[in-house]
Amino acid sequence: MNALRIGIAGLGNVGAxxxxxxxxxxxxxxKRAGRPIVVTxxxxxxxxxxxxxxxxxxxxxxxxxxxATRDDVDVVVELIxxxxxxxxxxxxxxxxxxxxxxxxxxxxxxxxxxxLAEAAETAGLPLKYEAxxxxxxxxxxxxxxxxxxNRIARVYGLMNGTCNYILSRMEAEGLGFAEVLADxxxxxxxxxxxxxxIDGIDTAHKLSILAALAxxxxxxxxxxxxxxxxxxxxxxIAQAAAxxxxxxxxxxxxxxxxxxxxxxxxxxxxxxxxxxxTMGSLNxxxxxxxxxxxxxxxxxGAGEGPTASAVVADLVDIARGDVRPPFVMPVAxxxxxxxxxxxxxxxxxxxxxxxxxxxxxxxxLTAALRDCGVSIESLVQRGTSGSDAMVVMVTHEAREADxxxxxxxxxASPAVAGQPVMMHILDF
Amino acid sequence: MNALRIGIAGLGNVGAxxxxxxxxxxxxxxKRAGRPIVVTxxxxxxxxxxxxxxxxxxxxxxxxxxxATRDDVDVVVELIxxxxxxxxxxxxxxxxxxxxxxxxxxxxxxxxxxxLAEAAETAGLPLKYEAxxxxxxxxxxxxxxxxxxNRIARVYGLMNGTCNYILSRMEAEGLGFAEVLADxxxxxxxxxxxxxxIDGIDTAHKLSILAALAxxxxxxxxxxxxxxxxxxxxxxIAQAAAxxxxxxxxxxxxxxxxxxxxxxxxxxxxxxxxxxxTMGSLNxxxxxxxxxxxxxxxxxGAGEGPTASAVVADLVDIARGDVRPPFVMPVAxxxxxxxxxxxxxxxxxxxxxxxxxxxxxxxxLTAALRDCGVSIESLVQRGTSGSDAMVVMVTHEAREADxxxxxxxxxASPAVAGQPVMMHILDF
Numbered sequence: 001m002n003a004l005r006i007g008i009a010g011l012g013n014v015g016a017x018x019x020x021x022x023x024x025x026x027x028x029x030x031k032r033a034g035r036p037i038v039v040t041x042x043x044x045x046x047x048x049x050x051x052x053x054x055x056x057x058x059x060x061x062x063x064x065x066x067x068a069t070r071d072d073v074d075v076v077v078e079l080i081x082x083x084x085x086x087x088x089x090x091x092x093x094x095x096x097x098x099x100x101x102x103x104x105x106x107x108x109x110x111x112x113x114x115x116l117a118e119a120a121e122t123a124g125l126p127l128k129y130e131a132x133x134x135x136x137x138x139x140x141x142x143x144x145x146x147x148x149x150n151r152i153a154r155v156y157g158l159m160n161g162t163c164n165y166i167l168s169r170m171e172a173e174g175l176g177f178a179e180v181l182a183d184x185x186x187x188x189x190x191x192x193x194x195x196x197x198i199d200g201i202d203t204a205h206k207l208s209i210l211a212a213l214a215x216x217x218x219x220x221x222x223x224x225x226x227x228x229x230x231x232x233x234x235x236x237i238a239q240a241a242a243x244x245x246x247x248x249x250x251x252x253x254x255x256x257x258x259x260x261x262x263x264x265x266x267x268x269x270x271x272x273x274x275x276x277x278t279m280g281s282l283n284x285x286x287x288x289x290x291x292x293x294x295x296x297x298x299x300x301g302a303g304e305g306p307t308a309s310a311v312v313a314d315l316v317d318i319a320r321g322d323v324r325p326p327f328v329m330p331v332a333x334x335x336x337x338x339x340x341x342x343x344x345x346x347x348x349x350x351x352x353x354x355x356x357x358x359x360x361x362x363x364x365l366t367a368a369l370r371d372c373g374v375s376i377e378s379l380v381q382r383g384t385s386g387s388d389a390m391v392v393m394v395t396h397e398a399r400e401a402d403x404x405x406x407x408x409x410x411x412a413s414p415a416v417a418g419q420p421v422m423m424h425i426l427d428f
Numbered sequence: 429m430n431a432l433r434i435g436i437a438g439l440g441n442v443g444a445x446x447x448x449x450x451x452x453x454x455x456x457x458x459k460r461a462g463r464p465i466v467v468t469x470x471x472x473x474x475x476x477x478x479x480x481x482x483x484x485x486x487x488x489x490x491x492x493x494x495x496a497t498r499d500d501v502d503v504v505v506e507l508i509x510x511x512x513x514x515x516x517x518x519x520x521x522x523x524x525x526x527x528x529x530x531x532x533x534x535x536x537x538x539x540x541x542x543x544l545a546e547a548a549e550t551a552g553l554p555l556k557y558e559a560x561x562x563x564x565x566x567x568x569x570x571x572x573x574x575x576x577x578n579r580i581a582r583v584y585g586l587m588n589g590t591c592n593y594i595l596s597r598m599e600a601e602g603l604g605f606a607e608v609l610a611d612x613x614x615x616x617x618x619x620x621x622x623x624x625x626i627d628g629i630d631t632a633h634k635l636s637i638l639a640a641l642a643x644x645x646x647x648x649x650x651x652x653x654x655x656x657x658x659x660x661x662x663x664x665i666a667q668a669a670a671x672x673x674x675x676x677x678x679x680x681x682x683x684x685x686x687x688x689x690x691x692x693x694x695x696x697x698x699x700x701x702x703x704x705x706t707m708g709s710l711n712x713x714x715x716x717x718x719x720x721x722x723x724x725x726x727x728x729g730a731g732e733g734p735t736a737s738a739v740v741a742d743l744v745d746i747a748r749g750d751v752r753p754p755f756v757m758p759v760a761x762x763x764x765x766x767x768x769x770x771x772x773x774x775x776x777x778x779x780x781x782x783x784x785x786x787x788x789x790x791x792x793l794t795a796a797l798r799d800c801g802v803s804i805e806s807l808v809q810r811g812t813s814g815s816d817a818m819v820v821m822v823t824h825e826a827r828e829a830d831x832x833x834x835x836x837x838x839x840a841s842p843a844v845a846g847q848p849v850m851m852h853i854l855d856f
Contacts, residue, residue, distance in 0.1 A: 137574075141570070144460075148744040151453055305720060
């Protein structure tokens with residue numbers, strides 16, 4: 001059978017990884033795909049950079065958008081990145097030109113995924129994006145195809161390796177957030193501008209894609225409540241550990257009663273939960289289905305090899321002629337689910353406060369909780385420096401709005417210093 | 429689009445589960461499959477049994493093989509079980525009749541998978557079997573499609589829920605194998621004749637299928653060295669725990685230098701390995717690829733819901749028109765890999781011996797190891813009852829044949845009572 005000819009836009013780590021796989025594992029991939037898959041054209045900014053792969057015999061295109069219309073390109077792989085700009089231009093032109101599109105671009109999908117999916121459906125073209133969520137883990141396939149029999153109740157996981165790396169090192173070395181971040185940046189594990197990662201935006205992009213797949217819902221990136229890890233203190237990690245938890249940046253989506261709840265937040269995960277044992281830069285995703293129960297996927301969420309592996313898996317599917325709606329069902333069938341309010345959610349909560357170490361303070365705090373109907377499962381008070389003390393509490397299951405109200409009342413007390421810390425406990 | 433009409437042979441738990449999913453989640457499955465999937469005919473032994481699902485409007489067929497040729501059946505789901513007999517007859521007739529086949533039958537695939545795959549390929553038909561390995565976990569899809577870009581070095585996992593349940597309870601309750609097995613049988617977690625499970629045959633069936641997919645090799649079920657869990661003692665579990673390991677029944681397949689190694693055996697798994705934290709009846713599979721690294725899949729490996737979930741996932745793929753060679757590449761392209769000898773394998777080993785508690789015994793044992801070139805990483809001697817002692821050793825990395833030779837020498841000593849125990853340590 002004729003070779004499937006690939007044009008790659010963007011030759012960073014991932015792009016170079018795709019070239020490397022399609023050269024190094026060419027024979028194997030051809031057998032699995034039923035036909036050779038060859039890179040015929042590439043486009044990137046810097047022509048002279050050494051990428052550790054041979055580009056001999058591959059056409060170099062200065063304008064990425066040109067890949068969409070070249071006669072020697074059957075499929076375009078978009079690895080430029082960015083939600084708009086050249087990536088979006090190329091994606092639109094590729095589908096318009098009647099060619100399948102593979103992308104690793106979660107930001108673009110979170111913002112323009114439905115538009116692109118509609119264009120792909122109308123043209124009967126594959127639009128595939130396994131690499132956009134959790135890197136090398138085949139979680140798009142696992143959720144969209146593997147769990148297709150199930151009504152999905154919940155999908156959640158660790159989808160940002162930088163955050164998981166930082167939190168793992170904070171725990172292992174007892175260091176503060178800023179210190180570990182600076183070191184991660186020096187080592188190249190965190191970006192110079194790390195806000196997309198550490199503020200949870202990258203996780204929110206990925207979560208909004210998973211939620212659409214899981215619940216047959218329209219992507220609602222703006223509906224993701226997003227809290228990053230900047231405010232996670234070494235003290236929280238230590239206290240959580242003492243209570244039997246690890247703090248992880250969890251992206252969580254649930255659908256209930258026709259409403260969609262999406263949140264990215266640092267949460268306390270019980271130490272025996274597979275999410276809690278996912279350390280370093282690993283990613284993990286849990287899918288809960290009504291028949292299959294809990295499915296757990298773990299692997300490398302970023303990096304040249306894993307991400308390129310996911311891109312090539314998409315190319316193999318395309319070579320095999322597998323064409324499905326990009327979001328499982330036609331965009332027209334996706335529901336615009338209203339956002340579920342966080343106020344009514346129930347769960348256990350971790351609270352940490354700095355207080356003056358004097359008589360009556362604890363009575364004041366516990367009265368605030370009582371008055372809001374929040375009962376306490378465990379409480380530890382520790383003297384810290386001089387006249388201050390740290391109070392750590394775990395609540396029994398309570399309504400989120402009630403916990404927030406009690407927290408506001410406590411924060412207003414002159415005995416409480418600084419902003420109290422509240423984190424969710426993952427009890428599923 | 430027209431409905432895809434399903435005939436189901438075998439209405440045990442899994443068959444009833446498939447009927448249940450296709451009724452309860454009918455609308456959802458239709459959206460994901462692009463067309464309705466409906467059960468039109470079933471065949472099972474006992475017509476009167478209450479299966480907790482309505483069979484109204486579904487034709488009842490006495491001879492399962494008839495499903496292959498009925499006009500109202502587009503796809504046959506074989507859930508009869510057994511490597512030969514009616515299951516195999518039905519499978520052959522279904523493909524001969526030009527209909528796609530879905531099966532959960534690992535025994536049949538391990539023995540006749542290549543013959544059936546060839547028949548399917550020749551006719552251009554899907555033959556799908558996600559439910560045959562690790563129940564609800566989409567590991568066939570994850571390996572065959574998700575990891576398609578990778579040269580696979582190794583695939584291994586826990587693929588028998590009964591064994592994992594027994595080992596987990598032995599650890600949690602400090603009980604012996606026979607006691608837990610009897611209780612598991614009473615509770616319905618183990619079969620009346622449990623040998624397929626506890627002797628590792630069921631795991632070997634599944635492993636031989638995974639190996640074919642992973643390495644592009646012809647299925648070689650007879651080439652799986654198979655050791656079950658009958659001889660795992662409570663003492664081994666306790667000693668392993670003290671050393672930082674859990675004992676699990678691991679099915680392992682590796683391809684190196686054009687040779688295939690396949691083994692099912694109880695192994696010591698480091699406590700922080702995701703396989704080790706897979707408890708109870710859960711299953712887990714690890715796939716190691718040259719680009720993606722380690723992929724880990726965990727979930728429910730048996731039971732009505734999970735297994736039926738996998739069957740319906742296959743039906744959705746068929747409804748979507750996805751047709752690929754059942755073993756990724758055409759059977760003619762699968763290599764008949766020679767079996768790799770175990771003798772030359774290197775690793776660490778756990779050894780346990782009962783010895784007479786007298787001077788010189790330890791010197792005798794350690795001399796036997798030294799003379800075979802096996803060095804000791806750790807050694808514990810514990811007095812047990814009266815004049816006996818238990819010696820537990822962990823070796824440094826050593827050649828398997830050398831360890832076995834040293835073990836034979838030690839077993840020949842009059843100071844050693846009974847058969848020494850040797851188990852592999854999973855160091856990857």
